[in-house]
Amino acid sequence: MKDCSYEILDLWNKYEGNTETSPQCLYAFSPLRENLFEWMEFPKEARILQIGSDYGACTGLLAGRSKVTAVLDPRDENLEVNRLRHGQRENVVYIRGDLFLGGRRIYKPREDAGQEDADGILGEPFDAVILCGIWDWYGKERACEALLEAASYVKPDGILAAAAENEAGVRYWMGAQALETAFLEVEFRELFETLKKERGGDFMMYYPVPDYRYPVSVYSDAYLPQPGDVTNISARLDGEGLWFGSEEEAMTKACRNGEFTKFANSFLGVWRKGSL
DSSP: OOOOHHHHHHHHHHTTTOSOSSHHHHHHHOGGGGHHHHTOOOOTTOEEEEESOGGGTTHHHHHHTOSEEEEEESOHHHHHHHHHHHTTOTTEEEEEOOSSOSOOEEOSSOTTOOHHHHHHHHTSOEEEEEEOSOHHHHTGGGHHHHHHHHHTTEEEEEEEEEEEEBTTOHHHHTTBOOOSSOBOHHHHHHHHHHHHHHHOOEEEEEEEESOTTSOSEEEETTBOOOTTOOOSOOOOOSSOBOOOSOHHHHHHHHHHTTOHHHHOSEEEEEEEOOOO
């Protein structure tokens, strides 16, 4: 998805925080976006690392269920959107940087905060590591490397959850504008197979509907939809596109033929690290 941080900041300032002024704001700030992780359970005193600020779409939910939520992103403008939304929460820390670049620093909470503070926060393992909207940073070429690096921040029995678009999603067969970085089901599953092989533990694949950026329902390999279950998936708030047919009808046929997982618009992989 195209980053709209500057546009959102301009609209935020112009309309004094009113988030119902444009399709970009409606999309970025929709409460439906929290459905991606709303069903997850975290320990009472959880430490959560969110890699990819993603306009703070899920930061409020994660912060409400954790002792500390650290948001890591290399883009000042995206961190600023998040800070404007959730900066009043005392348990949210913003860190400018990414998984591989050095010099990560605390973003804006106080003048004396810097790399030492960021290193201290990231030096202690997390109960959950969440990755959203990061694949354009690394591309497919470094996706496995990034996932393995993110897994290094997970404590024993903790989880890593990563969302991605499906390159063969029914939405794109029906004319939606394709995103820059997306994966086929076999490619995204292979990332988690490699993670399991390299770091142990186990994983489950989930399928947010209509997609991970605007989820209403979340299915899994353990609970797949039946024909007719997947409805109201044609809304597109995040980009232009053509209409070549009914996404609902196409998905009904995919479910009937046992092909739902190949044509779902998005994936959410959840890996649980084993105990030591």
